Amino acid sequence: MQSPRRSTSVLVIALVSLACQSGAEEPSSTTAGSSSGGELTGSTGETMTESSGSLDETMGEDSSSGGDGPSLPYDDLALWLCHADKAEADDYCRSSDLSATEILPDGTTQVHEHAVAEDPPYDCFYVYPTVDIRFEPGQTEDFDDVSEELDPLLNQAARFSGQCRVFAPLYHQVTLGTFGSPQAPELLDAAYQEVAAAWASYRQHHLGDRPFVIMGHSQGTYMTTRLLQEVIEPDDALRSRLVVALMIGGSVSVPDGDDRGGTFESLPLCTSAEQVGCVVAYRTYAAELPPGPGAQGADAPGRHVACTDPAALLGHPRLSGAFLPAFSNQPLVFPLIDHGMPIDTPFVLYRDLYATECLTDVDGHQYLALTVEPGPGDMRSNPVDFGLPLLNPAFLGLHVYDYDFPLDELMELTAIKAAAM
Numbered sequence: 001m002q003s004p005r006r007s008t009s010v011l012v013i014a015l016v017s018l019a020c021q022s023g024a025e026e027p028s029s030t031t032a033g034s035s036s037g038g039e040l041t042g043s044t045g046e047t048m049t050e051s052s053g054s055l056d057e058t059m060g061e062d063s064s065s066g067g068d069g070p071s072l073p074y075d076d077l078a079l080w081l082c083h084a085d086k087a088e089a090d091d092y093c094r095s096s097d098l099s100a101t102e103i104l105p106d107g108t109t110q111v112h113e114h115a116v117a118e119d120p121p122y123d124c125f126y127v128y129p130t131v132d133i134r135f136e137p138g139q140t141e142d143f144d145d146v147s148e149e150l151d152p153l154l155n156q157a158a159r160f161s162g163q164c165r166v167f168a169p170l171y172h173q174v175t176l177g178t179f180g181s182p183q184a185p186e187l188l189d190a191a192y193q194e195v196a197a198a199w200a201s202y203r204q205h206h207l208g209d210r211p212f213v214i215m216g217h218s219q220g221t222y223m224t225t226r227l228l229q230e231v232i233e234p235d236d237a238l239r240s241r242l243v244v245a246l247m248i249g250g251s252v253s254v255p256d257g258d259d260r261g262g263t264f265e266s267l268p269l270c271t272s273a274e275q276v277g278c279v280v281a282y283r284t285y286a287a288e289l290p291p292g293p294g295a296q297g298a299d300a301p302g303r304h305v306a307c308t309d310p311a312a313l314l315g316h317p318r319l320s321g322a323f324l325p326a327f328s329n330q331p332l333v334f335p336l337i338d339h340g341m342p343i344d345t346p347f348v349l350y351r352d353l354y355a356t357e358c359l360t361d362v363d364g365h366q367y368l369a370l371t372v373e374p375g376p377g378d379m380r381s382n383p384v385d386f387g388l389p390l391l392n393p394a395f396l397g398l399h400v401y402d403y404d405f406p407l408d409e410l411m412e413l414t415a416i417k418a419a420a421m
Helices: 011-020 055-059 147-162 184-207 219-232 310-314 407-419
Strands: 080-082 100-103 109-112 123-127 165-169 212-217 242-248 253-255 278-282 284-286 303-305 322-325 347-350 354-360 366-372
Touching: 080 147, 123 147, 123 184, 123 219, 147 165, 147 212, 147 322, 147 407, 165 184, 184 219, 212 219, 219 242, 242 407, 278 310, 278 366, 303 366, 310 354, 310 407, 322 407
Parallel strands: 100 347, 123 165, 123 212, 212 242, 242 278, 284 366
Antiparallel strands: 080 165, 100 109, 253 303, 322 347, 354 366
């Protein structure tokens, strides 16, 4: 029988809408899926068991971590989706199939294989977004099945394994139904304490004097924003080694006319490709379907939600590489994309088909506007149906694809910044 955690229905849309409009304490919802034909792409072994024992043995009988649960020992590799000390076969960022079929402007295709960096010079610490879409307030109960966590990991962070060591902890995140509930502050804090513990373990055993990137999306951006505010920003040594903070799909805010002094006291928004120690932040909407009144909310009065266009920082007139999934674990929540031809790889690559720019909505907040802009003679069409109810600007907009469309730009920016350290 399908577990309650896996169940989906059209009511998800209503809850997503509620979550997306709940203001500064809303990290927002989920991201597009990443498994092929209903099967999980990634490691084939029993990944939730390491030499130190199973997750149940690690956490004891109560693994709910609902504020009073056990403190997770993040020195245990079983609590990481990706970690430099995991065997490659057990590390989803290094073992997963990330190959992509590129559809060229003339309609022909070519396959690109993903190559993992052998000795990357910097690290990427990533926290995934909301994948627990249960309606009742609470936290993820266990990690027996990580297919939901793999959805965003493979779409957003795993491809960075070609240029950095990716560290991606599991955490008892809050459910979708938590947002807007009275329990939200307590449950969000409990989830954050686990992310902070994962960072502490990584810092103690692996960071050393290496440069690092902080990456988040939606609820993951909520968690990493707090980590930056409380742990990294006040520490001069840490802040000096921050390559960039990818705070995607959240509500990073700045005062009008300034690039800092809002969500972050000292970390500025990125204004050039070479600038380090800065923040890339945006939320994506189709240009023809902009956010309406009240769709976005700054984290404090007197500020506006910020937008940093990765393509503009690089001087790209069109997006150089949008990696869209060819499948979905939860089609009612993550619509299956029809690419118009048989696809045998987990991802489909579109170069120079889309363009982005930062625009301002009716409430004075910024957003990343995406347009379909094929060049002369380009035979391709946009495979993503912007008119789907889930992608309506009153619900999510293109939030589930925040990373997918400009992923090539995000990786190029990160590489340039790391080289400038």
